[in-house]
Amino acid sequence: MAYSVGGEPSSSLSFTSSSHISNGSTCHNISGSETGSSLEMISLNKLSCNLEQLLIDEASDYTDAIIMVEGVPVGVHRCILAARSKFFHDFFKNNEKQSSSEKNGIGKPKYNMNGMLPYGKVGCEAFRIFLSYLYSGKLKPSPPPDVSTCVDNGCPHDACRPAIDFAVELMYASAIFQVPELVSLFQRRLLNFVGKALVDDIIPIVVVGFHCQSDQLVAQCVDRIARSDLGNVSLEREVPYEVAEKIKSLRLKSKQDGECENVAEDPLREKRIRRIHKALDSDDVELVRLLLTESEITLDEACALHYAVAYCDPKVVKEVLSLRLADVNLRNDRGFTVLHMAARRKEPSIIVSLLSKGACASEPTSDGQTAVNICRRLTRPKDYNAKTEQGQEANKDKLCIDVLEREVLRNHLAGDSNVSSLTLADDLHMKLLYLENRVAFARLLFPAEAKVAMEIADAETTSEFSGLSRSKGSSGNLREVDLNETPIMQNKRLRSRMEALQKTVETGRRFFPSCSQVLDKFMEDDLPDLFYLEKGSEEEQKIKRTRFVELKEDVQRAFHKDRAEISRSGLSSSSSSSSLKDGVYGKGRK
Known part of the structure; x- marks a missing residue:
């Protein structure tokens, strides 16, 4: 049969x-x-x-090997894989020495998926579906929605990026592991995406078509991209060289045939722009500054900030912003603002940097997509709804969406500022002590959010909080005296430090209000003193320990309740704030 x-x-x-x-x-x-x-x-x-x-059937495990996929162990039966796939037949045969570990009683041989793939990526869910076909001869009728759809409620999910990426992963698996009937199937599925998807989302399709030697798929993608407004910079950075040259050749032919506008290009201007981009690639912002003085090209004319946001290290983006020579709301030839580019990259520190410099979160693209819409259409439910334990780094995709949603809501509520001033003593050391401890607690409880806020504020690792960030023998204590430092120098140093920490706190209040409210609760209850648990009488120590446990339970309840509210509502700012007040401030101080 x-x-x-x-x-x-x-x-x-x-x-x-x-x-x-x-x-x-x-x-x-x-x-x-x-x-x-x-x-x-x-x-x-x-x-x-x-x-x-x-x-x-997990209850009866008869597997004789393990393949690690995205850090997850997947049990397999080598005899079935070898019988169904020539790749696995040759792979297991060539790695026979590794299987000899069984004879020594060490256990099942373990292989890494990344070591099997010469190109591309195959995720855990895609590999399980591929395995299901090898074992049963049947392909599941529909892919898992948590990895093949996005979290934009207005998306029909017929050509969004997660759906494309999932089909691309299955295409890679089918081609690399040499199952030709599946290659044909997923080639047809990807061909259906070419006419529907955004041109930016066709790039992974043309890349997989090139690597898997699917001429039909490449030809369809080349034709679609050649007729689009995708720039040459994107082609050179993201598309294989041979494919990019085909697209440029088609465009040149179209110009010669008069099918599109003949826009005169200035070779010298293009050369100067490319030099600026190369300087950004080298992380050399000083060279960028020098190139700007030597030519009439500006950062905006070179779309340098767009380029840095799309392809450079976040620190380079920050340095370019510090030049104060670029318009953060500038639109490129395709009508994308810098924030739209940042939303596609999904790097929280870049998004927060742009917003803190005045980027508008509500600006739409030509087809009506805001930055948060772009981010949502690139994010899988699996990643957005992933549970994050307290003290673990939050998922970047979710973090980007939450930040952008809060900023949109903040713009709607502009003029109603709820950032309270610190009611602290005027003593500089006391203010610094408060800020150091607050930021240190943020790093303990919310590491991903704290890292972003500190990067934006140029705040180095906090040093005052005992037990968290200061090791024995460190020299970061504010009270330590440098005999070579004059009072004026010391005052200047401490004020500079305080400004950086203050900016960190303000950034946190703006972009991560739920986390800030949890930290407010900690600081109001003088929790830093609780970490000196060995001080005082036995009775005092017992009271401190009891209070510490209560506050820890308090913040855990608030944290999880806030996360649940965010998941249900989709507007994290309003819902999380109200839920947190109910969870934290509703309890009287003990």
Whole structure:
């Protein structure tokens, strides 16, 4: 019996049965053939289900090898993989020495997915679906929605980036592991995306088509991109060289045939712009400054900030912003602002840097997509809804969406500032002590958010909080005296430090209000003093420990309640603030 990729029988094995029925009469040839085919179908379907059960039945693990995919161990049966895939047959044969570890009683041999792939990426969910086909001969009718859809409620999910990326991963797996019938299937699926998807999202399709030597897929993508407004910079940075040259050749031919506007290009101007981009690639902002003085090209004319946001290190973006020579709300030739580019990259520190410099979060693209819409259409539910334990780094995709949503809401509520001033003593050391401890607690409880805020504010690692960030013998204590430092120098140093920490706190209040409210609760209850648990009498120490446990439980409840509210509402600023007040401030001080 031959199965199609979808699992339905595409043809039956035709044969004549010579068996006899119980009354001794011989079956007719036609009925015998039909009966044989039917039995064959039933038998193969049952075999398919039994083999698939080996994958899904965790109670009975008969696997003899492990493949690590995205840090997740996936158990496999080498005999099945070797029989179904020439790649795995050769791979296991060439790695026979590794399997000898079983004989020594060490355990199952372990392989890494990244070591098997010469190019591309295959995620855990895509690999499990690929395995299901190898075991059962059937492909699941629909992919898991948490990895093949986005979190934009207005998206039809017929050509959003997660859907494309998932099909691309399956195409890589099918081609690299040499299962040609699946290659044909996913090639057709990707061809359907080419006409629907945004041109930026076609790039991974043309890349997989190039690596998997699918001429038809590459040709369709080249034609679509050549007719689009995707710039040469994007082509050179993101598309294989051979494909980029084909696209440029088609565009040149179209210009010569008069199919598109003949825009005169200034070779000298283009050369100067490329020199600025190369300087950014080298992380040399000083060279950028020098190039700007030597030519009439400005940062905006070179779209240098757009380029840095798309391709450079976040520190380079920050340095370019510090030049104060670029318009953070400038639109490039495609109508994208710098923030739109940052939303596609999904790097929280870049997004916060731009917003803190005045980038407008509500500006739409030509097709009406704001930065938060762009970010949502690039984010999988699996990543957005991933649970983050307190003290662990938050998912970057979710962090970007939350920051952008809060900023949009903040713009709607402009004029109603709720950033309170610190009611602290005027003593400089006391203010610094408060700020150092507050930022240190932020690093402990909310590491990802604190890291972004500190990077924006140029605040170095806090040193005052005992037990967290200061090791024995360190010289970061504010009260330590440098005999070579004059009072004026010391005052200047401390004020500079205080400004950086103050900016860190203000950045946190603006972009991470829920985290800030949790920290407010900590600081109001004088929790820093609780970490000196060994001081005082036994009774005082006991009270401190009890209070510490209570506050820890308090903040955990508030943290998880706030996260749940964010997941339900989609507008993290308003819902999380109200829920946190109910969870934290609702309890009276003990």
